[in-house]
Amino acid sequence: MKRRKFDVAAVPGNAARAVDDRFGVATPLRRLLNKVFPDHWSFLLGEIALFSFVVLLLTGVFLTFFYEPAMTEVIYNGSYAPLRGTPMSAAYASTLDISFDVRGGLIMRQMHHWAALLFMAAIVVHMLRVFFTGAFRKPRETNWIIGSLLFWVGFLAGFTGYSLPDDGLSGTGLRIASAIMLSIPVIGSWVTAAVFNGEFPGTIIISRFFIAHVLLIPGLLIALISVHLGLVFTQKHTQWPGPGRTNGNVVGERMFPRYAIKQGGFFMVVFGVIALMGGLFQINPVWLFGPYEAWVVSAASQPDWYVMFLDGSTRLMPDWEITIPIGEGYVIPPLFWPTVVLPGILVAISLFYPFMEARHLKDYRSHNLLQRPRDVPFRTGLGVMAVTFYVILTLSGANDVIADKFQISLNAMTWAGRIGLLLLPPLAYYVTYRICLGLQQHDREVLAHGVETGIIRRLPDGRFVEVHQPLSAGNGHGELDYAGWVVPKKMNRLGALGPAIRGFFYPIERPVEAPVSPGHPPVEPRPEREEVTSGETRP
């Protein structure tokens, strides 16, 4: 009997052919794998959010195996002694069990929470990159809107998740949420009654938030993320202007193999950072907050960082109560303005900014090349203004902790926040605008006169001048066109625009020896100086 020859090298090819015969995927897959992505570090910020979302799904599924979304009262009898015998909700008891009795439960819970904070932080940082480089302009306005919605849906996901442990902190957060809903004129009490099924806290809110947190909101997030990524594929990624890069092409790496491998590696890094934070940094010690009871509100009860700006706006709001003289007087509580109106305005501005800017500039063309922030001073200024506004509100949300730890009067913190909220954003706009103009000015100077060499030459009449290395051919001093990209400003940055010596943390190659001109022999080191002595040796 003849042994059949088995050709190992042909296995992948044969397998691929077999798959393609049946499913016909070779042509679309080739298109996909050959897709080119431009390479720049700032294009990876959105991936941090995507990868932390994957970690959120993985850890979240683990947590659902042990979490019990019920508000029935139980007596805790687990292994955490300081709460043993305390009556609490089943939700809180199962959270304690996850933390103390489920193997690996505490690190999973902490990774889930850190991944949630990282998801929101990465979304914000990614949004800032997109905003400051003008990547939201036509044709990508839709993707900007989807990205903004992702932030606000993530906000809801975070808040519902924050409420699930049913500890003192999450109950306090729910109490504030119910107060915010109640403050809405006319419909407030109906909204609250519908959400809580009656009075706060009721007996069903945890189950409702659970299904929103594990099914509805993640489903919405996955749908939005899919459309977001699909649009990046069909509209192609933006790129920085540079040699060979135009509005009509994409210069970069193919999706397969290099880009995919790098992204896989980056996912591992994100996962590793979240796991390290989950293991090293304690987050939300629910066992210290105790079960939620309406009469227990701890000092330093704050929402997570992305909700803190609402807490801050509430703390800064003066107690202006508006009474409308209808019947016995209809009261609009001051809480309504900073917690319902303000976020409403922020959502509207963030969603429609691309259209507002296009209308303002009368610019309805398609843009696939990015802009440097300095080249569009008004947009950069507006962005810094918005960031300043948000940061002041966020800091005010933690103003009691700041006041206590830095020994500042809490009243002074509140007034500083109120005044700062009005004064600092316009100031930030002005300062940013001037800095942008200054940077533009310097770029133009270098293009006109060349790079400073650091060589000072003395002229025959005694004057000193600095020699500039002209960037253009010929005698220099001709106008060079600004290409919208980095202008070299140091001698060792001339040429390919990359760093002269490659390597990120340490040089991976030696600098090339400078070629020696035959007319100028290499400079010899100065001979060692000798001390002039008397010639005698001292004992």
Place this chain on the structure above:
Amino acid sequence: MTSDNDRRRGLLARLRGRPGAPGRGRRRLGAAVRLVAALMLAGGAYTVLAPGAAAQENPPLSSAAADGKALFDVSCVSCHGRNAQGVEGRGPSLIGVGAASVEFQVGSGRMPMARQEAQAARKPVVFTRDEIDQLAAYVQELGGGPVVPAGDNLHADGNVAIGGELYRINCSQCHAFSGGGGALSSGKYAPSLRPATDRQIYAAMLSGPQNMPVFGDNQITPEQKADIIAYIQQTLKDDGDPGGLFNLGRYGPSTEGVAIFLVGIVALVFASLWIAGKS
């Protein structure tokens, strides 16, 4: 004739004077008697109405309290006044605050105060244990007041579960869930409980120092006080943080937000710089 008559009537008669108009000598003598009587009355009234002198004299101080008074007159009198009656705008009266108050304020270094400000801060202790006891004896003998029970370990038979519940209801509003303290209005604050000893916590509950309310034995019984101290000392201080090497100060979500940007985002931006640089 008149002088003869006078001489005949003798000294007594002259003192008694004539029935009609009093003589010069009698008038002078009467004025002197009235002056002495008025002085006696004024002096007596002063003695009765000025209790300091009487308090100083009447119940004699024990020897420890006398030593305490000597210390008081050197270190405390400038703000709390002579005999601890207080000075308007500088320091309150100490009559009736009790030994517990002295033990807390002086034992934690808050008194003597460094300067007049919103609230006295914990400092290195100025007096020795014996001196604090003497000051406490003096203030206690001035007007009574709450006293901390004897012993350094006041939470030996405390129940941390009950203590935790009581702590969260009564203490966490100001001292926070972690015992780390929190801000009050206008520069006042609830201090961190980490450096506090059993006796200081007990004394603080009894005496209600600075902005803290008094939790007397009718509100929180001595057994419940022991439970609360057990929760603070065992659970909040000694049990550590099972969630990791760093507890981020247990300041709640504010430091967690700082950590995600300073650690998470910074690390990952460096990672993306590194990965994007490898092309």
